[in-house]
Amino acid sequence: MTAGLSRIESPTTVLGPGDDAAVISAPDGRVVASTDLLLEHRHFRRDWSTANDIGHKAAARNFADIAAMGAQPTSLLVGLAAPAETELSWVDGLVAGFAEECAEVGAQVVGGDISASAEILLSVTALGDLAGRAPVTLSGARAGQVVAVTGLLGWAAAGFAVLSRGFRSPVQVVNAHRRPQPPYAEGIRAAEAGATSMTDISDGLIADLGHIAAGSGVRIDLRADALAAPAKLRDVASALNVDPMSWVLGGGDDYGLVATFPTFAATPAGWTVIGMVSEGEGVRVDGLRYADGGHEHFR
Amino acid sequence: MTAGLSRIESPTTVLGPGDDAAVISAPDGRVVASTDLLLEHRHFRRDWSTANDIGHKAAARNFADIAAMGAQPTSLLVGLAAPAETELSWVDGLVAGFAEECAEVGAQVVGGDISASAEILLSVTALGDLAGRAPVTLSGARAGQVVAVTGLLGWAAAGFAVLSRGFRSPVQVVNAHRRPQPPYAEGIRAAEAGATSMTDISDGLIADLGHIAAGSGVRIDLRADALAAPAKLRDVASALNVDPMSWVLGGGDDYGLVATFPTFAATPAGWTVIGMVSEGEGVRVDGLRYADGGHEHFR
The missing domain is CATH 3.30.1330.10 (PurM-like, N-terminal domain)
Known part of the structure; x- marks a missing residue:
């Protein structure tokens, strides 16, 4: 090279x-x-x-x-x-x-x-x-902490779905697949704000939070209403007859970041609180387990 | 993984x-x-x-x-x-x-x-x-310095030739191909002794010294008698009707080290002096240019 x-x-x-x-x-x-x-x-x-x-x-x-x-x-x-x-x-x-x-x-x-x-x-x-900071790993989440996310969710997956069916637009989702824009600076911001665990969303939100849940030995509960797909994503999903939440919860490749913070107040601007950490194991959305952390059905 | x-x-x-x-x-x-x-x-x-x-x-x-x-x-x-x-x-x-x-x-x-x-x-x-040492690059060789080598030369190439012809022995050359044993510690020893340039022999002695000659803007002259193939290698070469010097000069994959040192006296024990650096360009063996730095004929 x-x-x-x-x-x-x-x-x-x-x-x-x-x-x-x-x-x-x-x-x-x-x-x-x-x-x-x-x-x-x-x-x-x-x-x-x-x-x-x-x-x-x-x-x-x-x-x-x-x-x-x-x-x-x-x-x-x-x-x-x-x-x-x-x-x-x-x-x-x-x-x-x-x-x-x-x-x-x-x-x-x-x-x-x-x-x-x-x-x-x-x-x-x-x-x-790391500029002197401790690395933020998968293993520091503790019961009572909040879960927050930054960056796009599901857009690259929508782009992949569009391309898979032979379309080349809408350009916003196709470009999200072709050239994701991870919120790099937010990783350092989260670390400075005291994030207790963090990962990038490469396999899908549920799957990647599953790595935090397993690494930290905790349960993570998400609220679906905090994860509502934006209008553009809903439009694309509707046109393809897909549940947009399957992209939001299961889609990787946007490379957003998801982290846990000690408190709601500690969560930096630019991050959206989407759930809580508690005792237990696994990841749930409105109390339900999401199948295989990346597929299209609840069970 | x-x-x-x-x-x-x-x-x-x-x-x-x-x-x-x-x-x-x-x-x-x-x-x-x-x-x-x-x-x-x-x-x-x-x-x-x-x-x-x-x-x-x-x-x-x-x-x-x-x-x-x-x-x-x-x-x-x-x-x-x-x-x-x-x-x-x-x-x-x-x-x-x-x-x-x-x-x-x-x-x-x-x-x-x-x-x-x-x-x-x-x-x-x-x-x-690097433990505080300066990196030893391809660009520090200067006219008047000596060229020295450590590690096997040509054994992996002999093993490759043996395997290519469907044989599985002699085991010494076949094992040299399968599991090279680079003289790792000699890299640090050379740096501490003041090596002015160094590279590992992955493409063949002539080719890799060519990278030093080009990187440093110098000519490198080797003496063939300092590079005589050991008896084992000559035996294998004879059995396969190959010039053993083609393996010694052109064979990679043993991952020995070749370096330049300020003087003969500075060359560490365990290194064999094989030539000199002078003004000019290219690599020569007994004054002759070796074709393509890895092939089997002088020109």
Whole structure:
């Protein structure tokens, strides 16, 4: 992955691409790291998304994991395997997407690896800095605390549903699928506000809150009225004959953040309180268990 | 990649697998990072190597990159994509291989990602710590300095040649291919001895020294008599009717280290002086240019 990359010197990049390894500054004395492996057809489709979109989204997925720890993304390492006949313009678009998403969050592409393969594969590793804060994990939620969310819910899932049925609009939901915009800064804001647990919503709200419930050994109760789908999402759902709540509760890929806070008052502006933590296990909506944390029916 | 992994607390692992991201200590205030994407059939074969071997080697490749910066490997992030029918015992063997290679070098698997795919794919990201030292890059070689190497040269290439022709022995070369043993500790030793440039030998001695020659803007002259193949390698080469020097000069995958040092006297014990740095460009053996830095003929 040397195409389009050059040595960069920055506050966080000590030594950029081109050597055996990159050197990134970690002023905090700790580094936060997350990795993902993305496959064509399974994680992205070249007929649905541009190369630029795919680069943005692959970076965004990983930076959302860093933000969900309460950390600032600092750098990205990228592996690309692609068929020999892949057009250079596609690779350039991908590299630009990575670089642009990095710029958005104040990070940089510091290294990579390129190889040949039958299908396009991407590996993405993001690093981040905690600036002295404790990491916000899955295990700190306690009974009596409040659950709050920030970022879009269900929009990328609606976009996926629209694209799956052969449509290309409405553009708002299609773009939410193609190029999610995680609320990165809210991760640090939540950590500073004393969030006790946090995760990004990649598998769907219920599934991801399930990870907090399991990690913390608590029960989480959500109120459906706090999660009402906005009009646009209801319109799209109606046109496709889908329950919009299945997108709101089960849709991943928007990479919003969900966290628990000690009290309602501690919840930062920009976060919506959607429920409470109590003793027990699992995640419930208006007292009911949601099947498989990502499928379309209550049980 | 939660199979076989559990939360680990160690001097370097602040928060291990199981959360959105791992947190690794970076006492130096900088972190060294390298990533690789490995594909079945292209980078490894399941009929040639066990899952355990493949895990060891995938980790070793990346740790060698960290060592080549003069750094201590601290942690590994792994992505695995595999067909649904992959046997769990295979995955367990792979995970054990990663963990064992980590243990060998004092690092730990801190995170990962797992996904389904048609063929087996591995992404590996290694992190390391410089303990206050400057990174040893490709760009510091200067005319008048000496070139020295440590680790095996050509043994993995001989093993590959043996396996390619359908043989399974001699075991020394086959094992060198299956499970290389990079001289990790020598990377730090070289850095402490004042190495001016260093790289691991992954593409072949000539090719990798070519990266130093290009990165430093120098010419590198090697002496063939300092690189004579040991008897075992000559025997295998003779049996296969191959010039053993093609393996020594062109064979990658042993992950030895090659470095430049200010003087002969500064070269640490355990390193063999094989040549000199001078003004100019390129890599020569006894004054001759070696074609394509990895192929079998001088020109």
